[in-house]
């Protein structure tokens with residue numbers, strides 16, 4: 001099968017999977033792939049990506065100008081172009097609105113805690129690109145700031161974006177983002193994640209190198225934020241506390257931005273369950289209570 005035909009068929013299949021999994025509703029989402037040095041193949045605008053046929057796709061040049069196709073290219077083509085411009089090795093981009101990950105994007109909570117080893121080694125952290133009006137260059141600019149250092153992004157009050165060296169890899173990263181978001185949500189409802197320690201994260205970073213797992217950027221050193229205001233992000237900020245000798249560590253910023261896990265945990269327990277708090281948890285509880293009294 002010629003390569004373009006293969007890509008058209010793969011985009012149809014990925015659209016169907018995004019729709020079946022509830023990652024998109026109505027005409028949401030878009031998918032694109034590089035055909036060669038000068039051309040992209042992209043989903044058309046204004047159709048459900050769950051019910052496309054190969055002939056619906058549109059080819060464009062690297063400025064987004066339509067070359068062939070009966071329909072118009074994706075309205076988010078600028079966001080895709082920003083990725084291809086800044087990541088020459090990237091061949092495919094998937095954008096969708098998976099509900100749990102998008103919930104984090106709407107709540108302003110990035111998926112940047114070191115929780116699952118396979119997510120740390122593959123995607124690393126998943127930050128939130130600033131809000132930009134969909135289909136405008138604002139959104140493309142917001143993506144541009146993070147895309148050099150990340151293969152998966154949340155888009156504030158919008159959705160998620162994943163990129164890879166080929167179409168299905170980009171789609172699977174979207175699955176991972178949503179799966180990770182669901183696990184994070186459940187863990188927070190159950191009282192909050194325990195985090196991988198910084199030592200363990202360093203070990204995982206070494207594994208990236210040993211197994212040749214392509215990561216766009218290293219993790220940021222704990223004492224250095226991801227970048228200065230207005231500058232493009234060049235490393236992956238990951239919450240992983242230092243605790244020598246430990247692999248798992250209690251989160252230090254409990255419930256930042258979300259439901260307070262400690263309150264949830266107390267709420268789930270009856271009066272006879274014998275709540276046991278560590279000294280640190282107890283002092284934090286008292287501090288919270290004092291703050292609320294003020």
Ligand SMILES: [Zn+2]
Nearest residue numbers: 029096158159
């Ligand atoms: Zn969208």
